[in-house]
Every structure is written in C-alpha cells, then in structure tokens.
Amino acid sequence: MAPIRNARVIFNSIPAPNTYPEPGKTTVYDDSHTIDLETVPLDGGFLVKTLVLSIDPYMRGRMREPSAQDSYSPPFTLGEPLANVAVGLVVRSEHSAVKMGDYIYGFLPFQEYTVVPDPAHIRPDIFRILEAKEGVPWSAYVGVCGMAGSTAHHGWHEYADAKPGETVFVTSAAGPVGGTVVQLAKADGLKVIASAGSDEKVSFVESLGADVVFNYKKEDTRTVLQREGGIDIYWDNVGGHILEAALDAAHNKARFIECGMISAYNGEPYGPRNLTHIISKELKINGFVVRNLYPKYRDQFYKEIPPMVASGQVKYMEDRSYGLESVGEAIVSVQKGTNKGKKVVIVTENNIGKLGKDGWNV
Amino acid sequence: MAPIRNARVIFNSIPAPNTYPEPGKTTVYDDSHTIDLETVPLDGGFLVKTLVLSIDPYMRGRMREPSAQDSYSPPFTLGEPLANVAVGLVVRSEHSAVKMGDYIYGFLPFQEYTVVPDPAHIRPDIFRILEAKEGVPWSAYVGVCGMAGSTAHHGWHEYADAKPGETVFVTSAAGPVGGTVVQLAKADGLKVIASAGSDEKVSFVESLGADVVFNYKKEDTRTVLQREGGIDIYWDNVGGHILEAALDAAHNKARFIECGMISAYNGEPYGPRNLTHIISKELKINGFVVRNLYPKYRDQFYKEIPPMVASGQVKYMEDRSYGLESVGEAIVSVQKGTNKGKKVVIVTENNIGKLGKDGWNV
Known part of the structure; x- marks a missing residue:
C-alpha cells in the first residue's frame, strides 16, 4: 500500500x-x-x-x-x-x-x-x-463520557456536599461540564439556576431540567441570583464578575467549586473585590484538576455515566x-x-x- | 452607698x-x-x-x-x-x-x-x-486565652491540615491571632514565614520562633515568599495584595485559611486578579468565624492554652x-x-x- x-x-x-x-x-x-x-x-x-x-x-x-x-x-x-x-x-x-x-x-x-x-x-x-x-x-x-463528564461527575461528588432542597448555580451550563452538573444536581434533588450565553443554549439547558435558566448576556447574573434567594453551591466555569456576583449571593457555608475561569484566559482578569464574604459567610472554595480525582472516581464514572447517556437519562x-x-x-x-x-x-x-x-x- | x-x-x-x-x-x-x-x-x-x-x-x-x-x-x-x-x-x-x-x-x-x-x-x-x-x-x-487565641487554635486545627516540614505564611503575626498561629505551627514542625508592620513587631515575632520574619512595609511580600520557595498554608489576616502574593507563591494543594481581611475593612477593597491559581493549584480556601467552631474545640482550648501561657510556652x-x-x-x-x-x-x-x-x- x-x-x-x-x-x-x-x-x-x-x-x-x-x-x-x-x-x-x-x-x-x-x-x-x-x-x-x-x-x-x-x-x-x-x-x-x-x-x-x-x-x-x-x-x-x-x-x-x-x-x-x-x-x-x-x-x-x-x-x-x-x-x-x-x-x-x-x-x-x-x-x-x-x-x-x-x-x-x-x-x-x-x-x-x-x-x-x-x-x-x-x-x-x-x-x-x-x-x-x-x-x-x-x-x-x-465529552460527557470522557474528560468533561468526569470533571462534572468527580468534582460534584468530591466537593458539592449537596443536600436536597439546596440551590446550585451552574455557569456555562450548556457545555459538557456544566450540562452534566445540572443533571447531577437535579438527580440529587437540588434547585438548579443555570446560565448560558445564547437563547439556543438556554433552551438546551431547560431541556436538561434546570429550574431557572437565563442568558447572561441579556439578564444580569447578580439580579437573577438575588431574585432567586441566593445559592448554596456555585459551580464556577467563568470566574471574574460572575464569581463576584456568586459571592454576593452565597448563603452561609456555601461551597464554591472552582472548575474553570474562562473570563481570565483571554483577557485581563478581573479580581472580585468582595472576597471578605469568604470569611463572613464561612465559604469553602475548592479548586480542582480532574486528573487528580481519577483514581477515586473513575470506575464509578464509567459504570454510571455511559449507561445513563445510552438511556437518555443524561443528555448532552x-x-x-x-x-x-x-x-x-x-x-x-x-x-x-x-x-x-x-x-x-x-x-x-x-x-x-x-x-x-x-x-x-x- | x-x-x-x-x-x-x-x-x-x-x-x-x-x-x-x-x-x-x-x-x-x-x-x-x-x-x-x-x-x-x-x-x-x-x-x-x-x-x-x-x-x-x-x-x-x-x-x-x-x-x-x-x-x-x-x-x-x-x-x-x-x-x-x-x-x-x-x-x-x-x-x-x-x-x-x-x-x-x-x-x-x-x-x-x-x-x-x-x-x-x-x-x-x-x-x-x-x-x-x-x-x-x-x-x-x-486575647491569647480568649477569642483571639481561640480563633488561632480552632482555625488551625480545623483547616491547616499541617504536616511537619511544610511551610506556612502568617500575616499580622505580632497580633494575638497571628502570634498564636506562629507558635502552633512551630509546635507542629512547620517552617514559619511571618510578616508584621514594624521592626518592633518583627522582633517580637522572632522571639516566638518564626523562621523568617519580615516587615512588610520594608520588604515586598511576593519577593520574600518566592525567595523562601513558596508556601503550603496561608493564614490570611489581611486579604488584597498580600492574598494575591500568597496565591502566586502557593504550592499545589495549598490550604488558605481566611481569618480576616483588614485591608478591605477601611479602604476600597483590592480584588486579587490571579484567582485561576485556585484551580490550577487545586487550592482549598476556607473562611471561618470562630464562634461556629467553639462547640468542637472549646474544651480542648481551655485545657491546653492557659497552662501553656502560664508556663511561657505560648507567648503573646x-x-x-x-x-x-x-x-x-x-x-x-x-x-x-x-x-x-x-x-x-x-x-x-x-x-x-x-x-x-x-x-x-x-
């Protein structure tokens, strides 16, 4: 040949x-x-x-x-x-x-x-x-059955400490990480507030079962979070101003899962100026890189997620x-x-x- | 009468x-x-x-x-x-x-x-x-046997996850919280880098056994932390620019104990712009208010600390x-x-x- x-x-x-x-x-x-x-x-x-x-x-x-x-x-x-x-x-x-x-x-x-x-x-x-x-x-x-899905699955299980009835805010919720987090959170009985950057993405995230979905380019994140009564968990994919809004909206003892900060990757990073909330609200902020969680969660992930994708229970x-x-x-x-x-x-x-x-x- | x-x-x-x-x-x-x-x-x-x-x-x-x-x-x-x-x-x-x-x-x-x-x-x-x-x-x-000492003691035991040979950076180290943290860290076998705001305070912190003490008004915190090879634990009493320097100097999986942010209390708060380190270095950042740790640590505290103060083992x-x-x-x-x-x-x-x-x- x-x-x-x-x-x-x-x-x-x-x-x-x-x-x-x-x-x-x-x-x-x-x-x-x-x-x-x-x-x-x-x-x-x-x-x-x-x-x-x-x-x-x-x-x-x-x-x-x-x-x-x-x-x-x-x-x-x-x-x-x-x-x-x-x-x-x-x-x-x-x-x-x-x-x-x-x-x-x-x-x-x-x-x-x-x-x-x-x-x-x-x-x-x-x-x-x-x-x-x-x-x-x-x-x-x-994607959903690979690194992105693992990121959502491992990070959620390791850091969310989710309790039914709590509220989570998920950014980049139409993406493979955010979208999976939305579905894991709903499965755990949480109220899910989710943001995405276009109306088409919003429709998709709504189809995942999120309770409140908004286009962050049209609606102010801080306003939405306040209106919805604040948050117990923040899944951060963006950082910057949105992180600042999440800090303002956090309940006492909220958990912040720092997965990504897309806002800081290609522009001058914005530094949130309300970090005193970390103390006064006793926040737990955990950054993570998924590969370090593979040993703990990988087998569980491959056993759970691909079948849920096959059955349509997890969408992407x-x-x-x-x-x-x-x-x-x-x-x-x-x-x-x-x-x-x-x-x-x-x-x-x-x-x-x-x-x-x-x-x-x- | x-x-x-x-x-x-x-x-x-x-x-x-x-x-x-x-x-x-x-x-x-x-x-x-x-x-x-x-x-x-x-x-x-x-x-x-x-x-x-x-x-x-x-x-x-x-x-x-x-x-x-x-x-x-x-x-x-x-x-x-x-x-x-x-x-x-x-x-x-x-x-x-x-x-x-x-x-x-x-x-x-x-x-x-x-x-x-x-x-x-x-x-x-x-x-x-x-x-x-x-x-x-x-x-x-x-002070050392009251709220300030409890803050140091309870926060250290709850969040430091200290291992002998690690390095901690303590700010406001001449204060009753920072000074007690310095001594707890030395007792746990850590290398202690400490900052204070006057030469007199520096002398006092040196007398507590800290390994590297500097006057942050005379020496640049970032420079000192880099020279000393970075940190595994940051005890934050100040926030702002110093927190930013600590984020830059943090080792992977460092713990940040957010106890206070004096820099943000009386002036326009500065927002650290390097928060992506939280993700890339997998940092654990915990804010706390001491009263919520009283139930867990209070008896231990009164049993341990006043005798150590009486004997001079803990100074203030x-x-x-x-x-x-x-x-x-x-x-x-x-x-x-x-x-x-x-x-x-x-x-x-x-x-x-x-x-x-x-x-x-x-």
Missing part, C-alpha cells in the same frame, strides 16, 4: 498573554507528512487512527512559554502537534494490551495516524479500551467540526463561547455514531 | 463605608450615668464590674447600617454601648450560676458596671467562669489602654495596625495581673 497523507495540526506560535489564539498563526494545519500504514515500524507498539478529538477551554493554558508555570498542564511544544483527549481506532498492534479493531481513549496528538509505543505513553491514568454501547457515539467518550449537546483543518477555529470557538455544546473535531467520519436532531442527543 | 459614675462608650454614628471610625464621632465616651451598686435591682441576675475589654479588628464590621448584611456579627445599635468580649468581676449576684467574686468571660457592653439577667444574655457559647492561674493575667482571657504581646475614654483611639489603632500586640482596654486597673517588661509576657 502506498503512503497516504498523515495531516496534523502544529503548535506554531505562542499567543500574547490575554489574547485569543489565531488559526493559521497559533496553530497551523500541515498536510505535508505521509505514512505507510502497512509498513510503518511499530517497535512493539500500535498504530492508531484518530477518530475524534476533544477541544477544551483548558487548552489555552497550554499555549504558553515552556518556562511559564501558571497552568495545571504542561505547555504544548512549539513545532509539534497539539494533543488532547481523543478516541482512536487501533489499525495495527504489536502490543499485548491492545488489538486491531479496539476503540481506545487517551491523549493523542492532533494528527490522523499515530504510532503509540505503549498505552502509558498516552496517559496511563486515562487510557481505556472502550466498549461499544448502543446510543453512545464514540464522540461522546471525549455536541458541536462537531470536521477535519483537522477545522481545529484552529474550533479552539477559538470554545474560548469565545460561540460553540454550541461540547466541541469535538471529527477527524475520520466513519464509525463515529449518529447524534439526534440538531446535534442534541436527546 | 451613694450612686457612683457608670461611664460607657456609645455607638454614636455609622462611619462611611471604607473609612476609619472616628473617636468622638463614631464612638462617644459618656459619663453622665450613675449606678448604686448596693441597691440597683438585679431581678434574679447579677452585677458585673468590667475589668478588661477586648478591642478587635472585626468590630469595624459591626459599625454599619442595621440593614447591611455584609458582616458575620450583628450591627451595633446606635445610641447604645458598644459590646465585645470582656472579663468582669461579679460584684453581687442573685443568680445560681455565678457568685460574688467570680471572674467571668463573656460579651459585655462597654460600660463600667452592668446588670446581667442571665449568663445566656452575654453569649452562652462563650460565657465562662474563669479560674485564676498564676502567670495568666485576666487580660489574657480576652499585649497593648493596654486605660479607661473607657481610650476606647475610640484603641479601635482605630487595630484598624490601622498601630497597636503593638493584642489591644485591650483596662477599665479597672486593680486585679488585672502584671505583664512582663515592655508589655511582653515572655
């Missing part, structure tokens, strides 16, 4: 602090490489065809100087492909842990085909051979782009919030699985 | 937000009242002579509009005496719980004599009949003012940090107990 294209997306330059990445400059699509799938040496490893790549907000933090230690993941390497959680299909294998035809979940470089020396090479803490499950497209395994919204050429724009969209649900890049269209109408798996 | 003066200090007007209270305006000394100690009706209660009053930073938060719910204690009542923790001597009693000659600890109004209907009236959660202990002046019971610095006339200035001094150690007002000089040289009980 003749060599075929092995396109990839290179981390090409570091964006200035507090600016958005630029497709074609920060990230560059490169189709100059080829690979011979039959003859490429595996050296005891295996060859993976990338099916779907996850595009996540945290990736912005990896686009930094190697010396800058201000994010929880290592920086991307200039001139090398980006990498993130992905689902791939094993095309050939010399490794005892995987066989041809396996669908695997792990950290993959942003390229069409990759020779992996060992599962440990693509993150032993997350590597997994996936089981096909009716109603769960493979793409869901990088997915926003697909197609082809590695779309990666640059996909990355910007999750930074700006113009995506509609979990952003994924379908690298190879076959074998992914169907979504419901309008991209909602409802 | 003829009626005698019963002077008091009235809460006279609410200071503008973010300004210092003004003696003579915010608080007014009033010696127009009298009391007949022999004939004043007790109605089943008891008559207390105020010996020593505590002056604490948190009192600023009580000087607010009754409607403003932004502090953890109820507002002072305009036209009525201030109130705070105090030690008093029971002069007469019709109540079975106390007898003449008892030294009691509780919340007392800022006046020379008070008829108390019942111990519950002066805060059942803190009321206590004190035991005389050689080497522990009664004034210590409103006390800054005494004399007479209710001095209350207004005393309040301002703890807001500005011009006090030297735990600020107390000696209302009646007899029976208080001696301090060591220079006001240090060392």
